[in-house]
Amino acid sequence: MAPKIVDREERRRALAAAATAVFAEKGYAGARIVDVAERAGVGKGTVYEYFRSKEELFFAVFELMCHEEHARLGAVVDQDAPAVERLGSLVRSLVADAVDQVELYGVTFELWSGCSHETYGDRLRTAFADLYRDFRGHLAGLIREGQGAGEIRAGLDPEGLAAVVVGAIDALGLQYWVDRSVDVISAADTFVEALRAGIAQ
Amino acid sequence: MAPKIVDREERRRALAAAATAVFAEKGYAGARIVDVAERAGVGKGTVYEYFRSKEELFFAVFELMCHEEHARLGAVVDQDAPAVERLGSLVRSLVADAVDQVELYGVTFELWSGCSHETYGDRLRTAFADLYRDFRGHLAGLIREGQGAGEIRAGLDPEGLAAVVVGAIDALGLQYWVDRSVDVISAADTFVEALRAGIAQ
Amino acid sequence: MAPKIVDREERRRALAAAATAVFAEKGYAGARIVDVAERAGVGKGTVYEYFRSKEELFFAVFELMCHEEHARLGAVVDQDAPAVERLGSLVRSLVADAVDQVELYGVTFELWSGCSHETYGDRLRTAFADLYRDFRGHLAGLIREGQGAGEIRAGLDPEGLAAVVVGAIDALGLQYWVDRSVDVISAADTFVEALRAGIAQ
């Protein structure tokens, strides 16, 4: 009459977290469901109690990562400082995060790559497009704010500039992924400095 | 008396090209050797006459792509124009290439992702590190040239700036991959403009 | 002081009935214990409170069906009419029942098929042999009765004839199962007519 009480939502999250780690380590194809189960300390079958298939687990990982990325972004944007300042600290902070979490880049690449997948590509592409649009939107807002306050040259296209900034962050992370000896932290500083000079009134 | 040597080399390239297309479409894990063979119009066994394994085919694809990327890069760098000018046209030209060949990004992601693979990750990472180092080297050279000629501010770190430029190109390509409606061509223009202003003397 | 004993028995029957429906729909192998539980409106674990295993549930279904079949048979045999008459109405009535309950034939096939099963085949075969022996016995009795009363030719082997009659009923049901457009009701009439003429004195 009173079956075992389990916070299924919490359990799902924990499994997705375990999956994230395993996918990061071995890649989607290389990861076996048993690996995920073992990492989470449960039996193979339990994974299937929470996710219909390996693919669904993949999406759960994606959603988890998006959620955390979002949280990180929000923390920086909502500060109280001049727009240009916030733009700079956002770049620095996100690049620092990228360095801290390099291992996750492997999953990210697989997710990007998955965008061309016949069966679930659309779903992924849409989600990514939304994520990036949102990201660029935040940045463009910051830039417009800066233009309004006279800190940033009015002639620059906020959307285009936002795309560049987003891109630079991703790409510095990528370069670090490929070669841990690249000093992307100071590359970020250089970028911020050049950016500041380039966009300043 | 070494007949058909040329044919053999040509066949290898053709197979690698077929593999590139298939990997781009289905990803490394999703691609079957038969798919590659069919795409190339040969029998399954023939692929193994030219490549020891699927993994080796993956590397051949990588080398083919590197080769072509290198050719594209060289064409722009060796022009005769002010350094800042060449930097700008390089960015624009490479972003345009990225748009033209979006489908190939899928393989690129797979390759980046492969960097963390237990068995062949090192080999891939080294190759990528070299490629990017080389790429950044070219750009840093260009930047130093510009600093020598007084076109570019002396205070900026050429290596760091080069990393940012390389990154921006990759990342604009990525954004286009995810969302074909993003106008990365004009984002590239904005970037070039901001860059010019930011780094100018 | 044995409370709820009746309830328990009733519940078992209800579960067996649910299982009959599910087995009929998906076959023994295709039916999941959860399906049965859901159909009966109880939890998965509850099924195991009443049946030791899926196999036992299968037998319970068999027994339930036997019980009902027996009841149907008895109702016809115990009538008060000439033997040949009762034989005819028995055939007609059982064929009519078969048409009414076609869906159940699916389980019947599974049960017949189960007779060759390594672990429980013997048990099933024995049960079926008994059932059919009993059935043939009733009919043979009827036939002998008819022979005694001079309605039926004495030369015919009662057991053999009974086997044919039993068979014809099953088989008309089968043909209807396979093809609902076959008019087995009138086929039964034809059979009865031919039978009457064939066995009449």
Place this chain on the structure above:
Amino acid sequence: MAPKIVDREERRRALAAAATAVFAEKGYAGARIVDVAERAGVGKGTVYEYFRSKEELFFAVFELMCHEEHARLGAVVDQDAPAVERLGSLVRSLVADAVDQVELYGVTFELWSGCSHETYGDRLRTAFADLYRDFRGHLAGLIREGQGAGEIRAGLDPEGLAAVVVGAIDALGLQYWVDRSVDVISAADTFVEALRAGIAQ
């Protein structure tokens, strides 16, 4: 240029034959693809070179059985003798076959049962309906022939009678399947005798 030459059609047949034996022994659900492969003396993967799935193998078995049944039927119908005579020898011969091949009845039941299967039921039902229609057609033809020759009473419905004969054959086989001690051969004789008397002019 000249790969191993194999008669794929012949190989398929051999695999289907092996599958028939295994299905007969363990039932569809109980049979493992490895069992079939082993019985045929090939590797697990080879089965999949010839059949897309276990289900397709099931159908191949069905077709093989139909084909052989058809051959058996044809052999008897095309004889040269009075219609009633041929009808009788047909029944005796098919019942004798049923006794010889009892083990196959298990598969037959599974096939009949499969008719209600959601995904492939239609395909099976259609095939069976055709098979039986054809069977009844042959018999009805024989009966009409007999009526034309004045051997059989004109009042009897040929189609209905054919259904009964078909049914009787199936059902005698079934009773033998369930209980090997039932003497279906002499039951067949009794049936033929009663039939002859019942339908004779």
Place this chain on the structure above:
DNA sequence: TATGAATGAGTTTTCATTCAT
């Protein structure tokens, strides 16, 4: 040299059954 038939290691997935609540 080219081919495709054969193979089996390795994965995903299902589901009967157990058992803590």
Place this chain on the structure above:
DNA sequence: CATGAATGAAAACTCATTCAT
């Protein structure tokens, strides 16, 4: 008693690779 969360044995199926022709 009832429940459903957890489990792992077992099976279908895929595909890189080998090798006889």
